[in-house]
Amino acid sequence: MLRQLYAQRRLDTDYVFVNPKTGKRLTEFKRRFIKALRKAGIRDFRFHDLRHTFASQLIMKGADLKTVQELLGHRTLAMTLRYSHHKKR
Structure with missing residues (x-):
């Protein structure tokens, strides 16, 4: 499924989470992920x-x-x- 979505994109990038207008990686995604971890009380966890x-x-x-x-x-x-x-x- 991800391969199909990736093939349909018209952006020349290897990033999964990108700004659809610029094709650049989403830095906001990382901030939101960290905020969600804090809100859930999860510590010592990285996106990786x-x-x-x-x-x-x-x-x-x-x-x-x-x-x-x-x-x-x-x-x-x-x-x-x-x-x-x-x-x-």
């Missing part, structure tokens, strides 16, 4: 942590490591394993 959560959730739901590697854009499987803090059940 969502990549780790994404990888871990995929693996816990049965996705194979190669697919996760491709989705995260990692060149090596070793890097993907660093992102996948999955728990065995």
